[in-house]
Amino acid sequence: MTSSADPAVQVSGLTKDFGATRALDGATFDVANGEIFGLLGPNGAGKTTTMRILLTLLKPTAGTARVAGQDVTRDPVAVRQRVGWVPQGHAVDPLLTVMENMRFMCGMYHLAPVAARRRAAQLLEPAGLADHGNKVARVLSGGTRRKLELAMSLVNVPAVLFLDEPTVGLDIAARRDLWTYVRQISRQGTTIVLTTHYLEEADALCDRVAIIDRGQIQATGVPGELKVNYQASTLDEVFLAATGQELAA
């Protein structure tokens, strides 16, 4: 049984070993319905591994995780029906046009051609891509390409959307433009879990964050509250303290 009061994501004691490497070590956190939640941590901390388990692309070694009320190990098909994903790196076909990329994704979800055209148009408009439909993805700016990837991840109307470093490599104007789009997706009722190495971005965009280091959650909370708790003026300082690193002079 699931209810709308259930958290969108429940992670408990999640552990993942890759051979001798323990990528996740008992990670525990919840994401509430409708939140924009940031998973923050140094390179190799276990962020992508966590996302891949929540997306049912990897099996945990131990622990449990539920997404949109479904258990990732027991009901992976039900989880996949309820999630969207924009992976770290690129997810569009550069040789297809914007519209062809959208319709390809609609085809993956078995939408008939007429429904696919309608759905693609519905998703391109709020992404600000309505006028780019006939452009090949290769010629798009980094920010516009990223918005296309987000629009493609919404085809199945996911309850929970996972964005792995959505703004990496984008200039500040393109990043802010993407934040606006992410907030808009959030207002439609989609829960969003994202990773980022830009901590001012997490501060501006996320309702709550978790800081993960060496596979363990070191801190979880509202950015403003974390700053108070750590007597820090920025989330960078919270991050460095929570991950046992020194502030550079």
Ligand SMILES: Nc1ncnc2c1ncn2[C@@H]1O[C@H](COP(=O)(O)OP(=O)(O)OP(=O)(O)O)[C@@H](O)[C@H]1O
């Ligand atoms: N398929 C794999 N096989 C072996 N080791 C892996 C595999 N995937 C991840 N790891 C290891 O697990 C640890 C966590 O990696 P992960 O990719 O989850 O980190 P991350 O927090 O996403 O880092 P980044 O910020 O660099 O993207 C690292 O030590 C990584 O080398």
Ligand SMILES: [Mg+2]
């Ligand atoms: Mg990663």
